[in-house]
Amino acid sequence: MKWYSLLLGALLIIVSCTNGSSSSSKEQEDSTKVVLSAEGIYKQNIGKVAMIISYKDGIPYSQGSGFFIDKNILVTNFHCVAGAERVEFKIAGNEEVYKGAKVVKASDDYDLAIIKTKQDFPFVKVDSLGKEKVGSKIYAIGNPRGLEGTISDGILSGKRDNEGIEYLQITAPINSGNSGGPVLNDKGEVIGVSTFTFRNSQNLNFAMPIKYISQCKDVELVKPIKSAKIGSKSDAVAMTSFIKDENEHLAHFSLKNNTDDVVTNIYYILIFKTTSGEVIHYEERLEKEEIAPQLAKRSATNGFSDWYDYSCNGETHSFNNRHPKFTVEFRLISYEIEE
Numbered sequence: 001m002k003w004y005s006l007l008l009g010a011l012l013i014i015v016s017c018t019n020g021s022s023s024s025s026k027e028q029e030d031s032t033k034v035v036l037s038a039e040g041i042y043k044q045n046i047g048k049v050a051m052i053i054s055y056k057d058g059i060p061y062s063q064g065s066g067f068f069i070d071k072n073i074l075v076t077n078f079h080c081v082a083g084a085e086r087v088e089f090k091i092a093g094n095e096e097v098y099k100g101a102k103v104v105k106a107s108d109d110y111d112l113a114i115i116k117t118k119q120d121f122p123f124v125k126v127d128s129l130g131k132e133k134v135g136s137k138i139y140a141i142g143n144p145r146g147l148e149g150t151i152s153d154g155i156l157s158g159k160r161d162n163e164g165i166e167y168l169q170i171t172a173p174i175n176s177g178n179s180g181g182p183v184l185n186d187k188g189e190v191i192g193v194s195t196f197t198f199r200n201s202q203n204l205n206f207a208m209p210i211k212y213i214s215q216c217k218d219v220e221l222v223k224p225i226k227s228a229k230i231g232s233k234s235d236a237v238a239m240t241s242f243i244k245d246e247n248e249h250l251a252h253f254s255l256k257n258n259t260d261d262v263v264t265n266i267y268y269i270l271i272f273k274t275t276s277g278e279v280i281h282y283e284e285r286l287e288k289e290e291i292a293p294q295l296a297k298r299s300a301t302n303g304f305s306d307w308y309d310y311s312c313n314g315e316t317h318s319f320n321n322r323h324p325k326f327t328v329e330f331r332l333i334s335y336e337i338e339e
């Protein structure tokens with residue numbers, strides 16, 4: 001087994017080995033950990049965060065962030081290094097540019113990459129248990145727009161699931177250059193990797209949980225990510241054919257690409273209303289799969305089953321009884337065009 005497989009297994013072994021007594025011990029350990037200020041977290045971690053520059057055809061084409069999880073192992077987003085012929089990096093406050101780094105493992109599904117460096121550096125503490133609660137204080141460190149060693153704070157505002165992958169929704173800003181940087185809890189431990197934001201929205205930022213680094217595989221097995229740009233047409237994608245299937249507690253619908261380009265990473269909201277216009281439920285969704293020009297992709301939601309048993313106009317309804325009629329509004333928030 002290769003050294004980096006052993007490393008990733010060691011980082012995540014605590015997840016698979018917890019039982020009742022170890023869980024209790026972990027809770028006791030957590031209670032004794034010191035809560036740090038933003039200044040304390042910055043001082044503790046700034047020398048462990050890197051600015052990563054990727055080159056193709058001898059020209060820098062991508063700049064992102066990364067952080068050391070071991071003395072010569074950097075973690076970043078895959079989209080920061082996808083297709084790179086050469087990867088260099090520097091540490092905030094240090095003018096030296098380090099060369100010879102090599103991407104050894106990656107995952108396009110989880111947008112993560114592992115880089116091995118020739119040099120040794122101090123490394124962060126990792127908390128891969130995923131026990132942080134919504135509302136917890138978090139911090140992000142990175143290099144937005146090339147501004148080295150920037151720290152921002154916020155809260156863990158939600159935990160979202162899309163096609164079986166968990167995302168951490170955070171209020172700490174993520175800008176171009178922040179991608180790949182660490183998201184830390186108030187103990188100074190890394191819980192996630194800054195990954196993406198929705199530009200046409202207010203403070204919708206997402207990080208990939210650090211536990212997913214175990215999903216990275218040998219880089220030669222990973223298909224390259226196609227380059228993309230943010231779309232701007234409000235009617236580029238539309239919802240069609242919304243059909244309820246009460247027997248399966250599902251609703252099926254299609255996402256129609258009205259453009260002449262391939263679109264992907266479609267972020268949208270479904271808003272469920274009564275016929276009188278009262279909002280009774282909404283659901284945020286991210287469609288990562290490609291949709292070809294002028295074609296549609298089928299999808300489904302069981303989100304409305306969460307409120308189907310709730311009361312409506314003073315009466316309780318369920319799937320097996322008479323239920324209220326409703327309408328569904330589709331709101332396109334953002335999407336990407338593959339180039």
